[in-house]
Amino acid sequence: MNIFQALIVDHEKQRELCARLLDAKQASDESLRLFDDLKSELAAHETAEERFFYVPLFEHDSTVDASRHAIAEHHEMDEMVEEIEKLDAHALEWARAVQKLCDKVEHHLKEEEEKFFPQAGEVLTEEQKVALAADYTAEHAAMLAKETEA
Numbered sequence: 001m002n003i004f005q006a007l008i009v010d011h012e013k014q015r016e017l018c019a020r021l022l023d024a025k026q027a028s029d030e031s032l033r034l035f036d037d038l039k040s041e042l043a044a045h046e047t048a049e050e051r052f053f054y055v056p057l058f059e060h061d062s063t064v065d066a067s068r069h070a071i072a073e074h075h076e077m078d079e080m081v082e083e084i085e086k087l088d089a090h091a092l093e094w095a096r097a098v099q100k101l102c103d104k105v106e107h108h109l110k111e112e113e114e115k116f117f118p119q120a121g122e123v124l125t126e127e128q129k130v131a132l133a134a135d136y137t138a139e140h141a142a143m144l145a146k147e148t149e150a
């Protein structure tokens with residue numbers, strides 16, 4: 001497994017959680033649980049991805065802009081999650097804000113997969129791609145454990 005494959009495994013988890021959340025439409029215990037899962041998954045993925053994908057990419061001039069842009073979007077998504085948590089889950093606003101977050105998530109994943117991964121593919125060595133996958137996966141699991149116990 002290389003870093004791109006490892007990241008895509010978790011991108012698919014985010015897509016699936018968003019699809020189920022948007023399917024639920026109305027707030028219910030199930031949609032609140034799905035939102036919580038999405039929140040934990042996003043937080044764990046962002047941190048692990050920053051540590052074991054974007055930090056190494058900052059070392060190369062050609063991937064500085066991509067790294068900076070992606071990390072700024074992580075921050076935007078964190079703020080959207082915080083805003084949703086302040087809303088009444090039964091209000092229409094909640095569903096709208098979740099839709100907006102999931103649109104942002106999909107935009108972000110698509111940009112990473114279609115634009116940043118090919119750029120990263122040119123600067124990371126084959127050994128690095130494999131080593132980063134293992135580091136990313138371990139960190140993601142550790143962060144997710146922390147998120148879900150909190």
Ligand SMILES: [Fe+2]
Pocket residue numbers: 046049070074108112
């Ligand atoms: Fe990301």
Ligand SMILES: [Fe+2]
Pocket residue numbers: 007011045049109112
């Ligand atoms: Fe990602």
